[in-house]
Amino acid sequence: MSTPPPAPPPLPATLAANPVLSAWLDFTRPGVVTIFTGKVEYGQGVWTALAQVAAEELDVDLRRVRVAPVSTATSPDEGVTSGSRSIEESGSALRQACAQARHLFLAAAADRLGAAAGALGVTDGEITTGAGGTGLTYWSLAGQAGPAGGGLLDQKAGDPEPAKAPARWSVAGRSAARLDIPDKVTGRPRFLHDLALPGLLYGRVIRPPAPAASLAGLGDPPLPGGVVTVRDGSFLGVVAPSDRAAVASARAVAGAARWEEAPSLPDERDLKGFLLSAPAQVVTVDESHDEEAAAAVTRTLAAEFTRPYLAHASMAPSCAVARWDGQRVTVWSHSQGVFPLRGAIAAGLGLAAGQVTVNHVEGAGAYGHNGADDAALDAVLLARAVPGRPVRVLWSREDEMGWAPVGSAMLARLSAGLDAGGRIRTWRQDVWSNGFIGRPGSGGEPRLLAFAHLAGGQPMSPAPDGPPTGAMGSTRNAVPGYDIPDRVIVRHRLLTMPIRTSSLRSLGAFLNVFAIESFMDELAAAAGADPVEFRLAHLTDPRGRRVIEQVAHMSGWGSRAGQADGTGLGLGYARYKGTSGYCAAVARVEAETDVRVTDVWLAVDVGRVINPDGVINQVEGGAVQSASWVLRERVRFDRTRITSVNWDTYPILRFTEVPQVHVAIVPAPGQPETGAGEVAQGPVAGAIGNAVADAVGVRVRDLPLTREQVARAIEES
Amino acid sequence: MGQHELHVTVNGAGRTVACDPDTPLLDVLRHDLGLSGPRFGCGLGLCGACFVLIDGQARSSCDFPAWAAEGRRVTTVEGLLDGDTLDAVQQAFIDEQAAQCGYCTSGMVVSAVALLRGNRSPTEREVREALERNLCRCGAHRRIVGAVMKAASEVDEQAR
16 A cells, blocks of 8 residues: 655745745846845845845846835735744745746746756756757746746746755855945935935924823914924824924924823832732743652752843834825835734724735834834824825934833843752743733734824733743743753733833843843852853753854853953853754953953854855844843833933943954754844843853843942942 | 025035025935935934034034035035945945945944044054944944955055
């Protein structure tokens, strides 16, 4: 009896959901391959890597590949560009779409030539035989009718085609120059902020002075000609013929507005008290009981770690353009998720999704859910007052810092039991936080700022936190990646949200890894073990071991004992989400009370790599941003208002303060690609915390590690 | 808002712009003169995204009133090109892939050009100090410093 043939492996998820090949690839322009992705570019270099994937699989020169702007009208729906999933998701889908397209082109050419498809090859888009070129190209074949009519690629993806083995790659796997950098060094228009549309008008929104504030009255300020004021509940804006007039009018309207504001914010000096006392939904995200292990514990340690609220603080304030044409509205946005944004705008305004089109245009770097989506709704609301005219809304720096969602303050309470031999046998971790999953549409709510300000608008409900796992939300990376037999990990999601929270790079992983890695050093000290040896003794995963060993080698860990006074070395390690990229970091600090991070070494294993320099760039950037969060950053507020509204009150690391960063990629060509944008956040935080403890001899458990916090920890020690 | 006639040389060309004398120079450059290189970041001269050269000095244009620009020579990142040829700093930014989002890049390039005009062989420390007023949120600092050092060595080479 023969067994049935095995089922073919499934198509990549976003290709299965958007199966027509011409949704991904277009050969209409001679000599140009246009690829369509649902993932947006915001400086992470993903479009360059996706172009490499396509060029590789199609056997065309990389310079022929163009990436089509992302739009709900023309792009495959690939959800949100987040979670370091772009290469994993869109890269896999495009690779498979290209492999299938190549197969169809070769079959069509074989028909024309009366040759076997297997005897044909492709050189830079031209079909070849052993004897050379055939004159047939992708572009000449693409117009040929497909089985479903239209062109050859107007058909659904079939069973998966084998993709090219990485060993045969010549474009992917090698560093490629980013496609977007030349425009940026010459100042060419490229950002949404530069978009010039015919008839463009300029809008500004006059925000309430505080989260709990409502518009009690509005005088009648003199405004320049042609300025329209929009007022709906506590939503207040102006539309003007020039940006200058918009700014002046917004200032005049702000001066004429009377607001009633109320204190609604927690005590900034007692975030721990706030987090522990707020009502919360408590759920166990990971549990494994081992009575024998628990019985072997001879010594238990406990500690608490906190982080403050953190701001995205993108270099550009949020911007958006919208235009109403009858019952339809077109939006230009730098949102990370044009499809969810379309759904949220439509749901909030009672429109069908088909009445809303959202086009992505690049904005400044985004590190999660910032003000981009909110600005899009602002533009939609202001443009409604001037039908047929596009209206551009630009936020002020102060509104960006005061109104964009932030990453939640958090508390992690850890306890662990060591046995007589110095092995960790038990671990309990409780995490208190507001939710991180507050993007548009999350939890079935539009979750766009202005909807709460419109007449009859409801306050936004506390942000959801995603499925209760160690991969999502506030408990991302709350499950230690070490071999510990008895574990309980618990999420306490706050059910009140005085400060609006949502996704910020790495979600809860930043604090959880800081806490776990700090605590690992405390446990190592209790066990009398070297931090590297201690981790390796609890880590069987060979890929995790390799990055730790590599970074120890790079950083000269072995000669750590001989350091000068006032300097310290510290290690941090995590596998992002528990399932994604591996990263180990060592930081070197000079610290008394002021902490200066001089160097960070990182070793990463992110599986197969499409653009090595792109990965290094992302890891370097992640390391620097993490160092800035660790050393400086903290959203400030009094009981009524956010007060850290510009760079003087929300300082980030500057050129003379950033560490030297040294990145090594540990090759893993046989492993699926994992993305690299977020792997560094947690490990760098742990490394710096441990290096500070090494330098000053005191454990600082509350971020940021400012002079005041370090001094307090020394006092309390 | 009284109108005022501003006379200013921008990227080598004499320009006359009617505007309120307190209008920020950045606004004149972006909206009246159609230049997209200088970028709005903060409005208070705290981030460097709007930096331009004013009589050779790198400084913020978002808080520089139009009246103060009267008769001055202003160079934006666009004005650093010689025809299609990039300035050595611009080319070095490409060679070193010295950007992520690139929103701060114009201001970085302007600060670096100002530095190299006054100091052909800066130390790394001097480069960092020259860029201290320019913020980068993506963390491309290492590459940016590397690009400026590379441009410096090439400018210095050519001058020998």
